Amino acid sequence: MAQPGILRDILGQPASLQKQLEYLRTEGQPALKAAAEHLRRNSDRIILSGMGASLFACRPLSLWFGRHGVLAPVIETSDLLHYQQELCRKATLVLVSRSGRTIETTKLLHAVDPRDCHVIGVTAVTDSPLAEQSQNVIEIRTTPDTMVSIQSYPGTVLALLALGAAAVGQFDDSWQSRAAALIDPWERSIDEDLKASEGWHDFFVNPRVIYLTARGPSLASALQGALLFNEVAKVPAAGVSAANFRHGPVEIVNPDFRGLIFATQAATNQLDIGLARDVERFGGQVRVIGPTDALRDKLPAASIWPIPNVPEPFGPVIEVSPIQIAAYRTALWRNVELDKFQYAGPVALNEENLGG
Known part of the structure; x- marks a missing residue:
């Protein structure tokens, strides 16, 4: 019997995380440092946002910034879109989306003025609306998941923590060695x-x-x-x-x-x-x-x-x-069919109808 995709994803996480770390250390380091430099110079209003797993991945970074005296609240992208758009004015928005094209993400990108809101996009898809409309992009280079966010989740948490470390001048050999030791x-x-x-x-x-x-x-x-x-x-x-x-x-x-x-x-x-x-x-x-x-x-x-x-x-x-x-x-x-959604698709592209 073929190994279920989710099991392959679970077992593949250490190698996938190694791939993410190596990217941040090498090819992705200029983009990481550019985004971090912007955060250093504009730390008075930082917002961290996403949906689902991408939202949760923002929390460790928020608390990291808090330990360094920087307020960076985590706000669901839907709430920013429908209730709190004014917060995006004169702000740096760290917007996280694995696909880069979830409906709330794309709507918010159209709603904010790029002259008034600096977007740091964190995504696995470099030709997505999020990547194309962000002033800085941090790429998630983990192995693509079969369905739910398994390998991409730890990669996203690591990338965001790397951004936080770089913003306070700590993305150095020591930080990278401690990450590699995981x-x-x-x-x-x-x-x-x-x-x-x-x-x-x-x-x-x-x-x-x-x-x-x-x-x-x-x-x-x-x-x-x-x-x-x-x-x-x-x-x-x-x-x-x-x-x-x-x-x-x-x-x-x-x-x-x-x-x-x-x-x-x-x-x-x-x-x-x-x-x-x-x-x-x-x-x-x-x-x-x-x-x-x-x-x-x-x-x-x-x-x-x-x-x-x-x-x-x-x-x-x-x-x-x-x-x-x-x-x-x-x-x-429970005899649940693996690697399959019942009602929703892998990417939410419609706010009104599930699966749309």
Whole structure:
């Protein structure tokens, strides 16, 4: 039997990320540095925007800028288009779209005045409307995905973090070496998770809703993970802030509750471990994603999904892979046809009608 496209994409991510990093280091570095130089000179109003996975990929960059005293909010492209176009005036808009031609992206490009809004386009398609109408373009050079955003997502997160590093003068040999050091341990981790996932069936059997929680930059991974469960396994899932989950949503916990908790950010992983303990104490079931050293002796071994211990800010680049595998396995267990959308196309080209 032929290997499903999504599985090829999952297994191909380390090599694909290496391709993206090599592009940023070499051929793509002049474009990266030109965009970063513009951000350095125009840091008073920066907006990060996208839809779906492209939107989520912006969050780690937003928080990176915040740590360096620069306000760069993440705003959904649809909201900019329909409600907040005025924010684009005298702004730098980092607009992210894998295809470069999603309907909200193309409409917003037509709506803003290029003399009044500097667009930095981040896309995988260099002849797309986004690439053609941006003043700066950062290319996503990962291997094309079969359907949903698997290989392109970590490549996009890495490219945006590279832009942030370059904007504060840190896209140097040290940064690039730390990024390159992700590849080998991530490849081993994906192989190990794929084998281990054969034993995950009971956790995912007939879930009503799967909740994914995280804090800080890792909230991007929770949101992307929920999207993957929706798109790949066709099951309800929600990505939520772990902090906000304590402010009311925790009331839904019961024996049917299934939660995936990212405890990957050093500043807050003890809080995430505390949430996992609380949910289990209330009768729910959780699995906690994080480095083994940070979780060992603090949670039952069966509750831990280990990932490599990587330096900040690179966690969101690789930490979603266990969720990709879980979504793939859940689709198999539910007899869901892989590599196929039921209602939407791979690129949203119409705001009024799905599949249009």
